[in-house]
Amino acid sequence: MATSRYLTAQKISLLVLVNLYCDRALPSSATIPVLSFLLSKSICRVSAAARSRHNSEHGFSPASIQDFEDVLQGHASSMPGRTLLDHFSKHIWGINSFDALHDLFNNLSILLERPSEEEQQDSAGPERIYLSKTSPLGAFVRRARLEFTRLQFDDSLKLWAAFVEYRAPTAKWNKRLAGLAPSGSDVSIAQLGIRPGDAIFEAVYGNLSTEDVVLISVDDLDSILEFQLDQLQRLGTRVPDDMAVQLRNMLNPTGFVLRQIHLVKLFDAWKAGDYTSAFDCLHRYYDYAMQTREKTHYQYALLHMAILQADFGCFDEAIAAINETIATARENQDMTCLNFSLSWLNHMSKAYPKQMKGAGYMGMLASERDGLTFLKAKAKEAKMHHLLSATLLNEAKLCLATGEPISRALEYVYQSAYLNIRGNVNNYGRLMLFQSTLYSRLGITHLSTVLCDLLLHCYRHGCAVDEQVRAICRIAFGATQHGRYDEALQLLETVDRSIHRTVRQYQYILSCICLIKLRRAIRRTDWQGCTVLLQSLHPTSTRDPELVFLIREARISFLIARRQYPEAFVAIEELASSLREESADIHQRVTTLLLKAELFAKVGKPERGFSVAMRAASVSFKARLMPKLWDAVGRLGGIFNALGEFEAARRLLDAVIPQSLESADHTLTGMLSSQISDSYIGLAGLEDASTTQGARARASYISRAEMYIDRARDAYKTVEDIEGACEQLMKKAVLAKLRGDEKVAEEWAQNYNRMWEDNQERISEGRTVGGL
């Protein structure tokens, strides 16, 4: 064994310090700093969350003798003119032979055993501090003693050699202490008159400098790896480069391999997208874990394998593995594992319904709701707060997806939030993301953005990287709605570089960037750019179902914008049928309906989209999908306009415009304003211009129409929707012309042309300067 199990030179120094403390050698001012130093170094098993706040980079760092110096130098000891460091080094150099080290450990029991009353009275010396056996320091001392007893002789020799090496830097302090200096590191050496370089010195201490000194014990390594694992598993990050180097340095010379290192490697490879080595490491880890004959490892191995397989898109294997996991967990009565795998399966069937069906998964229960109820009951039974909280969120999500009342979803959200607080479950990331989705569906966009901000500000360290990335992307999408493309892109591009090291997150961010760019390009009518972006955004580039939908939606809008209506129609039909098959989220289905209505409007047959738009409006009203409702109403308004029912259209639009202004989706505002301006113009046309009253009314309608046209123009301009903006300019020009104001009409027409040309210029410029 090259590495000691627990004891290191550093721990010996800590024990010396504990001795000092118990001897009441510390002045009271130094007690707290020294004790906190002791605790921070002796107790590694603090909960991971508490530790992550302190030193999230390394988790644990062995203290060098320098640390002792730093802590102790500042404090005066009870003896005037001496610092605590002097006191400490006197004790440390007082261990002047291997035998003295032995005595140090043998005498540790004195710290723990409180003498009986009369003995206490007999001893005239200053009062000592006795450690309770169960106190942290007491436990540390006891463990140290036990481990020393367990050591074989040559291992304890190694410890001694390591200690000699460890304290060597403090020799300069030692010089100041009279009486100790001559004995040096080993009293026997001094007695025998040996000097370094003699044959016997080489025989005894010759291996000091050559052999790697034991600075890290297996126990320390264990806690380091545990911390790394925790970080990896909880946050889904990769091992930072510098830490990877450190780990390698620690592990290599010892020749001693902990099996956790394979697990660390597994997660690292997994996140790096290296399927083969991840798979290899997984097997290696569990092969070594089998040494301990714990059969329980088997189901966890299967579970990991299932997740791993699914992550790399091998759904067949994943399902086989998860089925076996469930069977094994059931056999072994491992409720935790069983519930977790069921929950995971549920999640998978929801996220990838098509793939799962393709892989032959039939669903574990009749319906999804039953599955969730079952899981909830199980989680409650087993008191698994984490699972329960997650299941509640899933249920809320299901409510939303099926268009059930929002109040029920909110109820689940609050239950879950309560559980998070009560059971100290770190599920905030998911919760807040979900709330943000909920609010954005309700059309309260600012609240949704605020929640994402909150998540990033307050829970960044505690939540998984995945959730962070989603929050950032959501903020970015919010910004695009306001037309702040550059801001959104900058936000995404300045994401912490370390996140890029995880391949999935990197892909996700990249897709979002492309999507935002694509939307902008469509609005700018940069067709060439669109084609390139669409190619890179092929649905297979990401497997995230939401993103896939967004990409398809963007593609359809592109087709519509390019006036390739037949293709657009086919794409919409395809999308709609696939969504129906997957029994997808209601939000997505409404979106397709609206796309269809838009398509009909674009081809000049808005009335054909009437039923579609009506359906969309009624569904989204029921499910409280407010932005979609407004959109649908806008489409309806357009249809009414086309049918000549201007008054009805106006009333409809008047009713939704204030609400939609609140949500600050400028595309929507632009569309609605443009529609209402059409209605007003229609209304104006209905008035009889011959009568004075009619002429006045017409004038007022037209001025209102112009106002709305201006508003629509502003809105389109902010989102850089050139076609929309130009359309408004054209309307203005036509109005002016109708009014007989040729000059103004000409001006507007020129404006139109200028805008179009400016845009073309910008496109070509942008292409030459920044590419896409």
Added chain:
Amino acid sequence: MSGLSQAEEAQLRIKLQEAVVLCTERCLYHSSKWAAELLNSLPFSSDDGSDTEIESPQADARPPQTPTSRVAKEGTEQRLEARELNKFLLAKTYFDCREYDRCAAVFLPGPLPKGSLQPASSPASASKHQGKGKVKVTGTPSKPNVDIEPVQGLSQKALFLSLYAKYMAGEKRMNEDSEMILGPQDGGVTMNKELPVISAILEEWFANLPGSGRQSQGWLEYLYGIVLAKGKNEKQALEYLVQSVNRYSYNWGAWQELSSLLGTIEEMQQILPHLPQNIVSFIFHVSASQELYQSTEQVHNSLSQVLSIFPTSAFLKTQRALLHYHDKDFDEAEQIFSQLILSDPHRIDSLDNYSNILYVMGMKPRLAFLAQLATNTDKFRPETCCVVGNYYSLKSEHEKAVMYFRRALTLDRNFLSAWTLMGHEFVEMKNTHAAIESYRRAVDVNRKDYRAWYGLGQTYEVLEMHSYALFYHQRAAALRPYDPKMWMAVGQCYAKVNKPTAGIRAYKRALVAGSHYDAGVGSSFGSGESAGLGGGILDPDVLYQIALLYERTGDMSECASYMELVLAQEEGPDFEEMSGDVGGGVGVTPTTSKARLWLARWEFMRGMYQRAMELANELCQDGVEVEDAKALVRDIRARIERERGEGR
């Protein structure tokens, strides 16, 4: 003997060089190591060294050859050796790779006579087998003859190597078959199964020797001696070993075997005339005496003489240190050993003895240092394990100590001191049965280990089996006649088994022995008392015990006089005015106080109230047994009063 002439020294050098080569050829590594060490401990004489270097071709050429005197007679051997040189080299390399069976098969292929003789199955059958074996050789020659034929065609060197390889293979297998040390199956009786085969072949060979006209070189005798000794056929073994050292005296292994067969100093005296007269024999004499605890002036002198020839020999220095150790002169021994580790830090041999010395002196840091040194050199040597075990024992970690002694024994089952020390540890752990077994094994390995005998006795005393213990204490005392501790133990046992007179004799022996050690002069065994009195301080405990025994026999006057003697030890022998160097007495101890109380009561009973009063008052002054003394004073006062009353 002390001064060697140049020529003699050169001769010795050549002899030792030759010994190294010959022993190495036969794979007797330890013997060759010993010879080489001795060779290098000769004082370096520049002219001589340069001489050999200049004539290096000649010097190189000479050693491998057998000495010139024998050349003529060993012409056949040389011829044979030359003929089988290739095969011999092959066999030697196999041996060096520890492929013993393969090595043996180079010269002795095919089946060998197996177990036909069963010579060494048990010690009891030793004498029987001797006769039987002879009968077989002559009576049924047909079977062995077939096998012996190829053996006859071999040179002695080849035969030795193959048989030795066979022996080693047997040892290896024996070790593999042995159970865990002190495990349930470990009876310590696993035998080397190759012994009968080797024995049969060698017996044949030696029987045919006179007829073959060949001259034996001494190596085969050595091997045969070992085999016979293993079969507990010790007398014959001794014979063959003596023959071996006479034929070739630079094989230290033979001498070692010889000394292990010698149980008492008398046995040694007996074989001395049969030994050759040369320097190795002289060294043997010294080391055997050391092993028999003969630390007399004469041995010291001999050792000094040998040391003057080999001034830097670590082996001889160790002998000197051990002599001091047996003399209980620990400081001197420690000095020598610490010089030894300084001059050769990688030498582990006999460091276990050094650790014993440090243990007795209680020098923990030094012992820890020694353990560190030994462990760093080689942690899997029985000596190292013993040192570590001793260290743990000194730190009162007996379980760990036992672990290390056990490890030492696993490495070498015949490692004597580990057995004994493990026995001590078991006694400390109150595991008497294991202790007895350990001691018993130690004694089986080497019957000269008085500590094991003594330990056995002590353990039986703990078990209250005194007559049993008595036997062992007697053995110990026989081995160490000048150690008062042994005699005290004997006396104590006699007292326990109700033999006070014998007990008194034993205690008196102890007194004599004690004075012997204190004065450093070997005093004759006289009546004990007078000699003891003259020596210096006597052990008051022993005196008190003697007094108590006399009390038991009813000899009250003797008892009283011994009690007085106990008291006398308080002041020391100041009646002899020259007591300047002897120092004061032991002072007031619990023993002397007890003696004083006894005397006070005795005087009181005899009616010597004045003396009784004095003694009782002294007791009160010393502050020991005050209550008893005060009660006695009261009684005496009352008596005196009454007598006065009567007298009035």
